[in-house]
Amino acid sequence: MLLQEDLQSTSAHTRPSILIGAGGTGGHIYPGLALAAAILRARPGARIDFVGTIRGLEGRLITGYPLHTVDMVPMIRSQALRFPLALARASLQCRALIRRVGAGVVVGMGGYSSAPLIAGARLAGVPALVHESNAxxxxxxxxxxxxxxxxxxAMPSDGLAGRVVGMPLMPGLLGGSRAEARQAYGVAEGTRLIIVNGGSAGAVRLNAAAVELAGRWRDRRDVRLVIKAGAEGADVLNDRLAALGAAHLATAVPYLDRMDLVYAAADAMVCRSGSSTVAELDVCGVPAVLVPYPHAPHDHQTRNAMTLKDAVVLPDHELSGAALERALSSLSARSAGGHSPHLDAADRLAAWTLELIK
Known part of the structure; x- marks a missing residue:
């Protein structure tokens, strides 16, 4: 594991300036924020700016750092005619930004907003580092x-050669006391707590299967289900649970604000398999049923899920309350966690970033 003094010696600059391209979804933004926090732990005087677009979640999720937006469009078929011109324009915007802030290195965390930043760095003659989070x-x-x-x-990747450093994660995931977390969720000793988390917007398919499962378990008193409703709405799901006579064992909530408490309290989780989620489960040692999002590009969520030891991978088209019941019954117990390569990935990536500054 890298020591703090190793990180602090990676650059002779008194105030390095770093640009991080992280936009679109939380899967790109949160690792970028974790990297920024690690850089500041190593070099408290560093200047860190983010680059994104007006289209993604960066305007809401990135706080505490300057955010610069460029005129980039997604790399999708519907934007094929606009893409070359947008890339050229955004790359020149990034080159100008690199020179304006005096960046010594740029880091692209993936997503279409980071591509012009890497191209702009090439034009400006500045070192660039790319981080790929998916398999x-x-x-x-x-x-x-x-x-x-x-x-x-973040993990061995098909078709992309590089150095495996892990997934940068925000600090604090392992800070929760299990006893305190269980108390916060009102879970009695001997009760199995299962968290269903469909991601930042929830997942209708996971919600439906969880509600069906709660109906199958309506007579049980040894299990508790907490469902993150997301965009579907907690009130709608709680009405369905009440109609099934399962409100005593299952609750839908709008958000899961304290993921440290979630990971400390849960005996099992049901979730999609974005790269950050897979890394967090690995670090925290929570058994999981992973239901890869079937429309993820190149089916990368299935490949992500396959990297998590002891997880049960349940294809989306097979998902039902009964299938979920079978999958949960086959899970191993919680592990101690904390031995994952993702645990200090942010520090490793920060050290590499600072090493590249000329």
């Missing part, structure tokens, strides 16, 4: 990796 690289990072020799991987 199958996205279009943006496949493009970006052709422009730099510095490629970091």
């Amino acid at each position: 199958v690289p996205g279009r943006s990072n496949r493009f970006s990796a052709a422009l730099t020799s510095h490629v970091a991987l």
Whole structure:
């Protein structure tokens, strides 16, 4: 494990300036924020700016750092005619930004907003580092990796060569006391707590299967289900649970604000298999039923799920209350967690970033 003094010696600059491209979804933004926090732990005087677009979640999720937006469009078929011009324009915008803030290095965390940042760094003659979070690289990072020799991987990746450093995670995931977390959820000793988490927007398919499962378990008193409703709405799901006579064992909530408490309290989780979720489960040692999002590009969520030891992978088209019941019954017990390569990935990536500053 890297020591703090090792990180602090990676650059002779008194105030390094770093640009991080992280936009679109939380799967790109949160690792970027974790990297920023690790850089500041190593070099408290560092200047860190983020680059994104007006389209994604970055305007809401990135706080405490300057956020610069560029005129980039997604790398999707419907934008094929606009893409070349948008990439050229956004790359020139990034080159100008790099020079304006005096960036010594740029880091692209994936997503279409990071591609022009890597291209802009190439134009400006500034070192660039790319981080790929999934087991199958996205279009943006496949493009970006052709422009730099510095490629970091969260896990071994199909079709992208690089150094495996793990997934940068925000600090605090392992800070929760299990006893306090269980008390916060009102879970009695001997009761199995299962958390169903469909991601930032929830997942209708997971919600439906969880409600069906609660109906099957309506006579049980040894289990508790907490369902993150997401966009579908907690009131709607709680009405369904009440109609099934399962309100005593299952509750829908709008959000899961304290993930440290979630991971400390849960005996099992049911969730999609985005790269951050897979890494967090690995670090925290929570057994999981993973239901990969079937429309993820290149089916990367299935490949992500396969990297998590002892998880049960349940294809979305097979998902039902009965299938979920069978999958949960086959899970192993919680492990101690904390031995994952993702645990200090943010520090490793921060050290590499600072090493690249000329």
